[in-house]
Amino acid sequence: MNIPLVSPAIRGIEFNADMIFVTAKAWILSLLGHFLPDWVVVLASITISGVVILCLGPVIMMYLTLLERKLIGRIQNRYGPNRVGKWGLLQPIADGIKMFTKEDIVPAKADKVVHLLAPIVIVVPALMLFLVVPFGERMTAVNLNIGILYFIAVSSITILPIFMGSWASRNKYSLLGGMRTAAQMISYEIPMTLAVVPAIMMSQSLSTNTIVMSQEGPYDMHWFIFTPWGIVGFIIFFLCATAECNRPPFDLPEAESELVAGFHTEYSGMKFALFYMAEYMNAFTLCGIATTLFLGGWQGLFFPSWLWFFGKTFVLICVMIWFRGTFPRFRVDHLMGFAWKFLLPLTLVNILLTALWQFTSNLAAWLWSILILAVSLWVLVKLNRTFIPEKRHYPLES
Amino acid sequence: MTNIVEIKNTDLAQTLEINFGPQHPSTHGVFRMTVQLEGEKICGLRPIFGYLHRNHEQIAENLPYAAIMPYTDRLDYVNALSNNFGYALTIEKLAGIEVPERAEYIRVIMAELARVVNHIAVIGFMLNDLGAFFTPLLYAFRERERILNLFEEITGSRLMNNYFRVGGVKRDLTGENLAGIQKIVSRFPAFLEEFEALLTKNEILCMRCQNIGVLSAKTATNAGITGPVLRASGVNYDIRKVDGYSVYNRFDFKIPLGEKGDVYDRFYVRILEIRESLKILDQALSTIPPGEIMNKKSLPMLKMPRNFKPPVGEAYGRVESPKGELGFYVVSDGTPQPWRYHVRAPSLINLTVLEEMCLGQKIADAIIILGSIDIVLGETDR
Amino acid sequence: MTIFGWGVFKGMMVTLKNFLTSYFRKPDEGGIFTVQYPEEREKELENFRNFPFLVYDGTPEKIRCVACGICERECPPKCIHIEMELDGTGKPARKPAVFDIDYSLCMNCGMCEEVCPFDSVFMDHAFEVTSETGSEGLVRHKEALLKSNEYFQKIRPALASTIDQKRKAAEEKKKATVQATPPPAAGAQAQGPQ
């Protein structure tokens, strides 16, 4: 008997590179559908997505570390890792083995349970964030209609495990790092959330899929970033995302030169690796969401949708790495000032601008929005004199 | 003024005491300070020394004069040549030995190269303390590497040069060496341009450095602060100009002065000092005379160090090392070993005002203030 | 007034430039300056000094060192130990029986090289010195320290050739004086080492 490998319901899908993953999943499911009852197929569908995400997270994290070390190496005129495997491609695996074989040290006076829980708790929200990221057309794991709300809610959980870890370590450096984290992340949540609002307003949806879809247009280049409010929103969102995942120049919680290693001073081995993993996965998802919101998600010409998405996300990650290779760190009070006195007012102006943009969007709109932005920027810079470098004069005497 | 070192812990419940060092990524070695914190604000700071103490002075008092030279390398191991210079000057003063002209020029060239090495390394390390992830440091080290290769070629060692001798220098500079130095000097301004583009106008750096750790000229003078830290406070005092030792008075160079005496001034004064050093190097390379490199009188001393006995007396010699005034006080009793040998270490004395500069600032500032003072523990603890 | 953020932007351009140039520039002109050590090595510079070694002419028996002990006395960290070899009659043979250098103490200052009146001790270029037994394993005995004049010629050609010339001249001078007035001790000394 001839069993059809592809069920008739799936046949309708065009078999092309764009849909390769979607088709593959559908094919597996249809194959299972031949032998097993329906509820198993539904379960399998969930499991496949889950397994893919669970594998994707760590793999992305591993190769992000490699990418970061390579890029920073090149920025500093070095090679970066190039010993394990060709171009150091096996370096993350070597690092993983090293992490697993390291002794797991728990300070004698630490709160053992919380100390153990913190790295586990931090990875969970980082993985949960992957659910709503649209990796490509029809490639969102769970197409929530409140996707962005879910993203904002889950991403803010990260503060908790960091503070848990820092508190449980009973180390003063950790404690300072934890306090800094709490202050920093709560402050940067606000401008980040407000920076998302324009995108939601324009797409009139909280679903990540719909937001991407609303950026469709001629030549697939009708991205939100090509509007004045889009570019401002994107920059604010990106800066806040950098601060949210504790990356330089906002890496105060782990400030190496001040607090040794900040909140993970007392962590070693795999627990430390989990903190690291969460940080990199957060960096990836935040860049992914930034892509979704402002860079048109999977929209793009010629190439498959998932390639566009990953390409855009990796460009953003490279910019984060570039920041790390260039900037000195902020100081606590400057960091807070930057969030509350500069970014927050700017997001409010931006929301206003978006509201106006909905009524008129033509060349004149461009002009007056640039005017409004320039004026508000000028006012903000004038109000924030501490951010402006003083001019110094250095006499040369004999 | 008298109660400077006492920690003011009026309310212990509100303050947090933290040990920075001796194992800490940015205390430049094994320096240790206990910091009293109110939130992130510093309300008390106490430096603790001695983790790298090896009684340099007693080691030297048991050695013949010539054999002390390699030990002076280990004082400030970032620029050993300045230490060599100070020691050689002091012994020459003590024994009344003249130095041939060419040797003086070679000394000036090498000491200025060492100054350049030290200043770029310090700026790089300071930026690392600020949190720039090694990029400025590695750019600085890229240039430093070229100079160190040159040192290796000329002196035989990259860091522990042991190059100066009482009455001259160990080895002559060949034409090839001079060309090599000239090449470095001529390409250095381009690097400085790049370095400044990366750093000096950077808003984050300015925010972090300006008006932090201000040191007034009066306090600086009274506390015996020397070197770039003093000049950043606006005091025009450079021993190269004041004493005019060696042949420094033949060169035309200026002394950059700071405006406010904060971390940014200290950082920028160092960059300007590199430019002045390059000017001195340019002049010295074009006017270096031919001739002897060693006083004939002191040759036997090098062959038989134990036969060298300076007359009974004492001498205090000082040089402008990149860290500040490096002084050597040597008392001779007519035996081959010095009776008393003392090093006035700039890194140590510049730390006198550390607490005063840090009070009321944030933790992150304390780190960069320490970085801007530029200490080397080999010299601080001796 | 400069635009707010311009300094940050300029800094980023510098790092971007360095990132790009690292791919095609030469190490000397702003490219990658890493020397990948075990495979690549920097050029050995003639004046580089590391640990001391002893020079012999021709065969290891013809050692230049006469065990005078000057280097032992002048060594600042006192890492050299010499014992004179005695010939059958109990007289010193002007040759070291024991010549140890503790590499774990040596601080590479080059003092021994400078004070040696017999051009016997020189600083080596070999810097890959390790031991599996801690500092005891780093004590080098005479056999390990002895290296031929050819080796010396190879690592430091300029210095070695001037010293060879100097020695040759001194020998000729000595020969001339010996031929003029042969002292009785000269013959005995020539036979001594055998």
Add this chain to the structure above:
Amino acid sequence: MNISVEEVKKEIETHLPNVKLRLVRDSILIENPEDLPQVALFLKESPRFLLDYLSSVTGADYLTFLESVYHLYSMAQKRGPVTLRVRVTKNNAKVPSLVPVYRSAELQEREAYDTFGIIYEGHPDPRRLFMWEEFQGYPLRKDYAQEDTEVLEIADIAWLETRGIEVPVEMKEKAKTLHAAGQRAVAQKPEKPRP
């Protein structure tokens, strides 16, 4: 630019008639150590010399007495040095501190106290600088004998025993007798330098 010592001496003697001075090796020896702060303050304030910068403070051991040496410079006039010195006996090595006049003396006086045992009276923080507080003896004095590292102290033995390391009985007894006598274990000088 140098300052002639005779000139300085004459100036001090005219303004501070009670102070007894003597010239030693191009430097001014202040006969009575108590006069030191007075002289230093005068030299710092006097418009003629303006010696506002204390470069170096150090001690020296001359077997019969200890010396504290000060090198003064003028930053304002760019002149110097003027060397001051005071002499004290080893039993009563007390010199008034110069910290109220020059803060640069702060760490250097601590160093001189650490290495020579000269007590600087009135120093705001008279602790040892390099050595730990429990350290006995003054390492740069000529009569200082090095500690015998083979002999353990009582504290060391206690530390070892808490970690279950057995200490030979002779060592314990030696430590006890030394501790009772309040002495340090002093090393015999090695007869021959080590190979």
